[in-house]
Amino acid sequence: MAKDSPTFSPLYKQIKRLTVQALEAGEWQPGQVIPSEQDLALRFGVSQGTVRKAVDELALENILVRKQGKGTYVSTHQDPRAAFRFLRLKALDGHLISPKSLPLECIRAKAGCEAARNLGLEPGGPIVMLRRLLRFEGKPIVIEEMYLPGEVFPGLNMEVIKDWHGSLYSLFESRFGVRMIRAEEKVRAVAADKTVAELLNVAESTPLLSVERLAFTYGDKPVEWRRGLYSTADYYYANELS
Amino acid sequence: MAKDSPTFSPLYKQIKRLTVQALEAGEWQPGQVIPSEQDLALRFGVSQGTVRKAVDELALENILVRKQGKGTYVSTHQDPRAAFRFLRLKALDGHLISPKSLPLECIRAKAGCEAARNLGLEPGGPIVMLRRLLRFEGKPIVIEEMYLPGEVFPGLNMEVIKDWHGSLYSLFESRFGVRMIRAEEKVRAVAADKTVAELLNVAESTPLLSVERLAFTYGDKPVEWRRGLYSTADYYYANELS
DNA sequence: AAGTGGTCTAGACCACGTC
DNA sequence: ACGTGGTCTAGACCACTTT
Numbered sequence: 001m002a003k004d005s006p007t008f009s010p011l012y013k014q015i016k017r018l019t020v021q022a023l024e025a026g027e028w029q030p031g032q033v034i035p036s037e038q039d040l041a042l043r044f045g046v047s048q049g050t051v052r053k054a055v056d057e058l059a060l061e062n063i064l065v066r067k068q069g070k071g072t073y074v075s076t077h078q079d080p081r082a083a084f085r086f087l088r089l090k091a092l093d094g095h096l097i098s099p100k101s102l103p104l105e106c107i108r109a110k111a112g113c114e115a116a117r118n119l120g121l122e123p124g125g126p127i128v129m130l131r132r133l134l135r136f137e138g139k140p141i142v143i144e145e146m147y148l149p150g151e152v153f154p155g156l157n158m159e160v161i162k163d164w165h166g167s168l169y170s171l172f173e174s175r176f177g178v179r180m181i182r183a184e185e186k187v188r189a190v191a192a193d194k195t196v197a198e199l200l201n202v203a204e205s206t207p208l209l210s211v212e213r214l215a216f217t218y219g220d221k222p223v224e225w226r227r228g229l230y231s232t233a234d235y236y237y238a239n240e241l242s
Numbered sequence: 243m244a245k246d247s248p249t250f251s252p253l254y255k256q257i258k259r260l261t262v263q264a265l266e267a268g269e270w271q272p273g274q275v276i277p278s279e280q281d282l283a284l285r286f287g288v289s290q291g292t293v294r295k296a297v298d299e300l301a302l303e304n305i306l307v308r309k310q311g312k313g314t315y316v317s318t319h320q321d322p323r324a325a326f327r328f329l330r331l332k333a334l335d336g337h338l339i340s341p342k343s344l345p346l347e348c349i350r351a352k353a354g355c356e357a358a359r360n361l362g363l364e365p366g367g368p369i370v371m372l373r374r375l376l377r378f379e380g381k382p383i384v385i386e387e388m389y390l391p392g393e394v395f396p397g398l399n400m401e402v403i404k405d406w407h408g409s410l411y412s413l414f415e416s417r418f419g420v421r422m423i424r425a426e427e428k429v430r431a432v433a434a435d436k437t438v439a440e441l442l443n444v445a446e447s448t449p450l451l452s453v454e455r456l457a458f459t460y461g462d463k464p465v466e467w468r469r470g471l472y473s474t475a476d477y478y479y480a481n482e483l484s
Numbered sequence: 485a486a487g488t489g490g491t492c493t494a495g496a497c498c499a500c501g502t503c
Numbered sequence: 504a505c506g507t508g509g510t511c512t513a514g515a516c517c518a519c520t521t522t
Contacts, residue, residue, distance in 0.1 A: 186479070291491095489517105492514105501505105503504080
């Protein structure tokens with residue numbers, strides 16, 4: 001590409017794009033090694049340094065993981081350390097937590113206005129709605145409601161979810177080939193209604209965190225919209241600012 | 243340094259450290275240009291590429307800002323775009339917001355147990371306590387209480403704050419030479435008590451976001467501990483996950 | 485010993501801003 | 504025209520892991 005044109009894109013950005021395309025196409029699976037920098041350089045016809053810069057950025061975006069002496073891997077939600085990568089809850093007193101998921105409901109329905117807008121679907125298009133409860137050390141802490149494009153998750157139902165031992169995102173990844181890359185969250189404070197209060201075992205109108213999440217896969221395509229209600233008596237939502 | 247030693251640190255990390263030291267020492271002031279990569283390479287006796295890698299990381303940490311064709315600058319909270327860099331509130335309907343700060347109280351006191359622990363001070367050591375209200379488009383949305391090490395902010399009082407036109411962090415930066423680099427926040431949901439409800443113009447026991455922040459300056463030294471209560475009827479706390 | 489990523493160098497050229 | 508950061512290359516050597 002002419003470097004002076006207004007659409008100038010450096011080589012390493014193009015290598016990045018080609019690499020992501022290969023990932024999207026399933027050429028390398030989550031958890032597996034990708035070719036060495038030298039091999040990629042040969043394949044793409046650039047120098048190793050240029051591949052390095054592309055891979056550096058993909059590693060920074062948590063799409064790839066470098067391991068010195070071993071190779072570069074496709075990151076995966078299967079990895080226990082990354083299983084709840086997007087869950088920001090920490091215990092107030094600092095002890096470790098390991099959430100247990102209890103699915104409540106899984107139905108297929110037509111997209112409402114809001115869900116359609118967030119997921120980039122036609123209103124009335126097919127979606128899957130999923131509700132679950134998260135327990136921390138036995139205590140019910142989070143109740144979540146998720147909306148997924150029906151066509152992207154064929155065959156997703158209560159049985160599949162109950163049979164799965166692992167995080168939801170690892171299920172999505174290995175069963176449906178959908179990897180969550182990044183997400184945006186909108187956090188607010190709301191009061192617990194009667195239903196929610198019972199599920200979370202708190203008094204009605206207890207303040208809860210409302211966490212609305214839009215999650216994206218490759219190519220910044222939104223594939224999940226969820227809303228969670230977090231009981232923050234013993235836990236907090238952790239965030240790093242920089 | 244012997245590269246095989248267990249304390250091996252790559253050259254560019256050392257250059258990073260030296261650069262931060264120069265910043266701490268005030269050799270280059272916020273908003274100003276630092277020497278070119280070529281000059282820094284000569285000064286530190288390394289190649290330009292090594293300086294580049296050090297500067298790249300410092301730019302990623304928002305400590306420096308690169309401007310192609312012009313040079314590399316020390317980032318500043320004076321810059322209007324960075325003024326409220328750490329404030330994550332956005333309007334629900336997406337319109338732009340420009341907070342106005344109304345200082346309520348500024349007193350010197352002795353550090354309580356919690357403040358001392360967070361700021362790394364002796365309990366009973368001198369601190370400054372500061373309370374303020376943030377208004378968004380005329381509406382009171384945030385009430386904050388801050389605790390600062392007294393010795394780091396000599397002469398900070400109500401008058402100084404009221405005379406200042408700009409963000410608090412830009413005041414800290416230009417008047418006291420304290421630059422906030424990064425921060426950790428703990429977010430929870432709480433109910434408004436009577437006092438807070440009046441200040442924020444909401445009903446008593448309205449759910450509010452409790453945002454506790456610990457802010458760090460160079461060398462990961464904590465220099466501010468604050469707690470804010472956010473009214474999230476019309477605004478939300480935005481977060482990016484990756 | 486061989487292969488991987490990680491660091492460091494030196495040099496060329498491009499894009500951007502200023503003079 | 505000049506100086507800045509931005510990209511790209513080629514090659515050397517180091518650190519880590521596996522064979």
